[in-house]
Amino acid sequence: MATRRVRIGIAGLGRLGKSHGLNLAHRVVNADLIAACSIVPEELEWARSELGVESVYGDYGSMLDHAGLDAVFLATSSAVHAAQSIQALDHGLHVFSEKPMGVNVEECRAVEAAVAARPDLVFLIGFVRRFDPSYSYAKKLVDDGAIGEPFLVRSQTVDLDEYAxxxxxxxxxxxxxxxxxxIHDIDLARWFLGDEVESVYAIGGSFVHPEFESVRDADNTVALATFRSGKMAVFGVSRTAFHGHDTHTEVTGSKGTLKIGMTPAKNRVELFDSSGARVECVRDFYERFSEGFLAEAQEFVDCILQGRKPTVTARDGTKATEVGFALTESFRTKSIVRTY
Ligand SMILES: NC(=O)c1ccc[n+]([C@@H]2O[C@H](COP(=O)([O-])OP(=O)(O)OC[C@H]3O[C@@H](n4cnc5c(N)ncnc54)[C@H](O)[C@@H]3O)[C@@H](O)[C@H]2O)c1
Incomplete structure (x- = not known):
């Protein structure tokens, strides 16, 4: 008997959506990408020519009515994830949603309720680092007791200045x-420490690009989080790096420390010459996490076909947004903020 396949419609074909689309069309096993949606007409043309998708939609609701659709893959703007997830679940469709699950806690809770109302459907939130081979191996080591009881996570996300x-x-x-x-570092800290954040304190500034201040944002930030049990996390972000995309994480426990991806090396080549010794770095999040992006899409399809639920849940989506929101509030009010 032929293996059943999952028929997927993708919404959002921007920076990340195009990469997800290529994975779904060409690399994910037992997946058929049969529809695509974007509010940008050129992206729909791209879907026809590069993904071979014939059914393209400028309107999300119309794509949901596409005959035979099993699932949607959301790579749309963060502000519409929650509404689009709920709409798809209400249509009886499995949902993969890019992070964040929603941009405020209320809409995340509404997604959680919609997921709970449809236990027959798979909902997977794209916390891609959990699917990266190094991060998932580190998690296994922590669970096996390799560093004793983990109590501190230090995690950062750093992007190249040219993307500012x-x-x-x-x-x-x-x-x-x-x-x-x-949000990725928050999710990792909760995952590794097995605990919930109780309060946060965030600072930051627009040190290189004053334009961030005009949108009430920053180009470099540092934050402290205290967990209910007293465990700790330190989060950093920079949008002004010159060496590459530099995501790394350190987990310290009572018997040791794990360091994940401390040098963002592009590969295992090191060049030794008259300038010294150096490695090339990965340029962007996609290059760093390409294996994770493929693995999370495959896990979504496998969960649907095998009737399993992903280990990352809608609750994880809500909790991460809750902490992200508290960090934003702390940064803007210059005060310690307790989570809900
Ligand atoms: N997991 C990660 O590491 C990671 C990395 C980058 C981006 N993302 C997430 O992916 C999402 C997309 O990011 P991006 O950088 O590709 O953004 P982008 O702005 O390049 O693309 C957004 C896409 O959404 C489409 N869109 C917006 N509103 C829509 C609507 N109502 N209906 C249909 N299509 C709509 C746009 O046409 C565009 O194709 C964001 O939520 C972002 O947070 C995640």
Whole structure:
């Protein structure tokens, strides 16, 4: 008997959506990308020519009515994730949503309720680092007791300076630096420490690009988080690096420390010459996490076909947004903020 396949419609074909689209069309096993939606007409042309998708839609609701659709893959702007997730679940469709699940806590709770109302459907929130081979191996080591009881996570997300002008334009729909970038570090800290954040304190500034200040954002931030049990996290973001995309994480426990991706090396080549010794770095999040992006899409399809639920849940989506929101509030009010 032929293996059942999952028929997917993708919404959002921008910076990340195009990469997800290529994975779904060409690399994910047992997936058929049969529809695509974007509010940008050129992106729909791109979907026809590069993804071979014949059914393209400028309107999301119309794509949901596409005959035979099983699932949607959301890579749209963050501000519409929650509404589009709920609409698809109400249509009886499985949902993959890019992070963040929503840009405020109320809409995340509404997504959680919609997910709970449809236990027959798979909902997967794209916390891609959980699917990266190094991060998932580190998690296994922590769970196996390799560093004893973990009590401190230090995690940062750092992007190249050349993307800053794009980021300034992106802020109004992304939820800002904490929800857009630190959300991954927040999710990792909760995942590794197995605990919930109780209070946060965030500072930052527009040290290189004053334009961020005009949209109430920052180009560099640092934050402290205290967990209910007293465990700790330190989060950093920079939008002004010159060496590459530099995401890394350190987890310290009672018996040791794990360091994940401390040098953002492009590969295992090191050049030794008259200038010294150096490695090339990955340029962007996609290059760093390309294996994770493929693995999360495959997990979404496998969960649907095998009737399983992903280990990352809508609750994780809400909790991360809750902390991201508290960090934003702390940064703006210059005070310690307790989470809900
Ligand atoms: N997991 C990660 O590491 C990671 C990295 C980058 C981006 N993202 C997330 O992916 C999402 C997309 O980011 P991006 O950089 O590709 O943004 P982008 O602005 O380049 O693309 C957004 C896309 O959404 C489409 N869109 C917006 N509103 C829509 C609507 N109502 N209906 C249909 N299409 C709509 C646009 O046409 C465009 O194709 C964001 O939520 C972002 O947070 C995640």
């Amino acid at each position: 002008p794009f980021q300034v334009r992106f802020v109004p729909t992304s939820g800002g630096i904490f929800l857009d970038m630190n």
